[in-house]
Amino acid sequence: MHQVILSLFVALAYVALAALSAMVAIAPTDAWTVWLASGVTLGVLLATPLGRWPAVLTGALLGAAAFSLWLGGPWLEAVGYAVIEVVAGVAGAFFASRFTGLPARLELPRDLAALVIAGALPLAIVGAVLATAWHMVSGGTQAATTFVIWFLSNFVGALLTAPLIIAWAAFRAKRSGGLTLPAFAAGAVAGVLYVISMHLLFDDHFERLGGAGSIGLTYLPMVFMALTALLWGVRGATLAAFLGAVIAIVNTAQQEGPFADANGIVAEGELQVQGYAVALALTGLLIAVLAASQRAAMRDARDWRTRFETAIDAHRMLAYEWDPASGRMAITGDTLHLLGVPASALATFADWLGLVAPDDRDGVAARFDARRDGQGAGDSLAYKVRGNSGNVVNLTDEARAVRDHDGALHRVVGIVRIGTAPAG
Numbered sequence: 001m002h003q004v005i006l007s008l009f010v011a012l013a014y015v016a017l018a019a020l021s022a023m024v025a026i027a028p029t030d031a032w033t034v035w036l037a038s039g040v041t042l043g044v045l046l047a048t049p050l051g052r053w054p055a056v057l058t059g060a061l062l063g064a065a066a067f068s069l070w071l072g073g074p075w076l077e078a079v080g081y082a083v084i085e086v087v088a089g090v091a092g093a094f095f096a097s098r099f100t101g102l103p104a105r106l107e108l109p110r111d112l113a114a115l116v117i118a119g120a121l122p123l124a125i126v127g128a129v130l131a132t133a134w135h136m137v138s139g140g141t142q143a144a145t146t147f148v149i150w151f152l153s154n155f156v157g158a159l160l161t162a163p164l165i166i167a168w169a170a171f172r173a174k175r176s177g178g179l180t181l182p183a184f185a186a187g188a189v190a191g192v193l194y195v196i197s198m199h200l201l202f203d204d205h206f207e208r209l210g211g212a213g214s215i216g217l218t219y220l221p222m223v224f225m226a227l228t229a230l231l232w233g234v235r236g237a238t239l240a241a242f243l244g245a246v247i248a249i250v251n252t253a254q255q256e257g258p259f260a261d262a263n264g265i266v267a268e269g270e271l272q273v274q275g276y277a278v279a280l281a282l283t284g285l286l287i288a289v290l291a292a293s294q295r296a297a298m299r300d301a302r303d304w305r306t307r308f309e310t311a312i313d314a315h316r317m318l319a320y321e322w323d324p325a326s327g328r329m330a331i332t333g334d335t336l337h338l339l340g341v342p343a344s345a346l347a348t349f350a351d352w353l354g355l356v357a358p359d360d361r362d363g364v365a366a367r368f369d370a371r372r373d374g375q376g377a378g379d380s381l382a383y384k385v386r387g388n389s390g391n392v393v394n395l396t397d398e399a400r401a402v403r404d405h406d407g408a409l410h411r412v413v414g415i416v417r418i419g420t421a422p423a424g
Contacts (some may be wrong), residue, residue, distance in 0.1 A: 039161025
């Protein structure tokens with residue numbers, strides 16, 4: 001049942017975006033200047049496990065054939081067109097999935113690069129080659145024009161639609177762990193301002209703002225796109241980019257906006273405005289992906305730190321990092337519980353040495369000097385420290401010097417094992 005629902009979803013999504021494209025596209029040859037449906041097959045294939053691909057391809061085949069028949073084309077033409085769409089989509093998804101895995105996630109710059117270079121590009125090339133061959137076999141005489149327009153419109157359509165599907169396919173409502181309310185509200189405002197700026201730029205308001213003299217206003221939506229991507233991430237960026245692209249393309253087809261008079265040719269204006277829309281979309285996606293990878297790295301580092309601190313606390317241990325050049329020490333672990341001294345009071349080696357029992361202090365200082373001059377060999381040292389409460393604690397200090405590739409000392413790192421002794 002789930003496979004049938006998936007097939008129906010793909011077919012309906014394909015027909016809907018194909019119908020939207022038909023409303024605004026120019027067809028100087030067998031290729032259309034606007035084709036948003038190309039990204040449906042690619043996006044859903046990459047967003048689903050390999051086992052669901054047959055259902056996705058069935059839906060794409062049915063949707064493409066149904067749309068061709070709706071336009072009044074013969075059965076043979078409908079089947080041929082549907083096969084071209086499916087083969088092109090499979091080619092893009094196959095190559096992109098080699099780099100992203102399945103289901104794909106737009107979480108790293110590598111994922112975005114794979115979608116563009118290994119996904120949308122092969123889809124557009126394969127589709128353009130097959131469509132041009134079909135055009136020539138059918139007696140057409142505009143092979144070069146067919147190839148160029150098919151390639152450009154499918155490449156752009158894939159970059160506008162596929163990321164939207166991939167990003168939102170992984171959406172799950174969360175009780176916690178999502179956006180904070182201020183971030184959500186700020187992202188919503190930025191997204192709305194982006195859509196409004198695109199509407200003002202590409203509606204007849206453009207003429208009132210000075211027409212071609214106001215071409216600099218085309219950069220204004222980029223600011224709001226960047227804010228939306230930073231605050232709402234990939235999902236916000238893809239949604240805003242798609243809505244903005246639809247506004248720009250529809251208005252350009254109505255001869256409104258800064259690209260309406262591209263040499264007086266509507267088809268050329270539509271291709272140019274799609275280039276502008278894709279530039280905005282990729283800018284937002286790149287910002288969102290870079291921010292997401294940074295957040296993921298911070299989350300991984302926080303998780304690693306939590307695991308490390310839990311492990312050393314469970315074994316009554318401390319970890320330290322000493323910079324001999326500045327004398328600073330960074331201590332990890334519950335020093336307040338184990339030594340009776342907060343970590344904030346042990347910011348330098350001098351602070352640490354002040355805790356060492358007087359009888360051991362000179363020996364510890366000499367050993368740390370030796371560690372500073374060492375070449376990385378580990379050593380172990382036993383000594384006593386006296387906490388604020390007066391209790392004496394036995395320590396086993398194991399350390400190693402860490403040097404850079406050029407031999408310069410970077411840090412001295414160590415692990416301190418805690419034991420107690422009667423107060424003396």
